[in-house]
Amino acid sequence: MNHLKPSQIEQLKAALLEEKAELEAHFELNAAHTEDGGPATMQEADGELSSYDNHPADAATTTFERERDMALDEKLGKKLAQVNRALSQMEDGTYGLDAESGEPIPFERLEAIPSTRHTVQNVPDRDPAPERPVEEQVMTLPPKGAGEGRQSHAGRFDDAGAWQAVEDYGNASRTVDPQAEAEAANEMEKLR
Template sequence: MLSEKQKKEFKERLLQMKTEAENQMEEYQQDQAKEDFENDRTGEISSIADHPGDQGTDQFERAKEQTFYEQAREKLMEVEDALKRMEEGRYGLSEKSGEPIPIERLEAMPTARYKVEEAEKINQQ
């Protein structure tokens, strides 16, 4: 079981991760607000593309930004779930077996829900 000191350290780390994810999502949303003025986003003077490759690059960049947003959103959900488990006294215990998750795993992945062996079995299914 985790000591109170360890729980406090993990909670601080989770809150920091939450802030980072929220900041990433907000940054993306601010960039999307610029969509109304596409030229501000691309730095182009004219709204007519000079080359078809420019359109492809812009499309690639938008897809990449969307991927980063989705990753930040998933991270935020995982962190919020870990904080909820902490409030309920279930943090650090496997959701599958109820056994303690090794501290090394939690240090590497503070949002871990399962022991490594259990996660591997779940991913194989």
């Protein structure tokens, strides 16, 4: 840690302590919503006595929000662990050194990411995101030639124009005046 000036160390420590306070406040706020600090039940989360009369989409929304919150808590928990590790490294004198090579991490990098353990050159490779969704591994391929029929029958009726075709006949909410409909169709043709 000898490559860092005492004023730099104090600046970084203040940043780490501020980040730690924000992260701990997040977890204290979430723990205040439950009696034992654990996750609330579905009934407590949505305030319903029974989910019997709820639409399945309501339950899905609640489930999604709970899973999102759990993922955020997991991510923020890892970040809090990194901040705590950086603070303990400040105490034992190993802060600011690369975890792999032991070379000094530049102050500018520490200023940007105070809890980092690596220089830019030594950041471990992360698993790349899969190129295609995992669902595609179990999906069946479309039939051979799908879409070719639409191209070869261009200009003919396909399902894409179904609403327009139905709309031309009118609907039950208004009376149909064939003369007015014909005039309107002619006007539309002129505009095209």
